[in-house]
Amino acid sequence: MAKLGFRPLAASGTLLTAVGCLPPARVPVGGAYFGDLFFGCSCSGPGSGCTGGNPPASA
Structure with a gap:
């Protein structure tokens, strides 16, 4: 994390x-769930995990 920083992770x-x-x-x-919703759920879950919930480096 220190090598790349937080900005590329937040942007992705x-x-x-x-x-x-x-x-x-x-x-x-x-x-149908799999054909219409599964792709969106599988993308937005990790995306929102990368965007928030990261503790500060000094903690």
């Missing part, structure tokens, strides 16, 4: 979260 986490928000926005009425 924000990008993953944004990509994960796109598939659930287009779910059809008769949609």
Whole structure:
């Protein structure tokens, strides 16, 4: 973490979260979980984990 810093991790986490928000926005009425929601959930989960919840380095 000290070698790269927090900015690349936060930027990639924000990008993953944004990509994960796109598939659930287009779910059809008769949609299936795996085909329509699973990709979005699998992207936004790690993305939000990378964006927040990291303790400060001095802790």
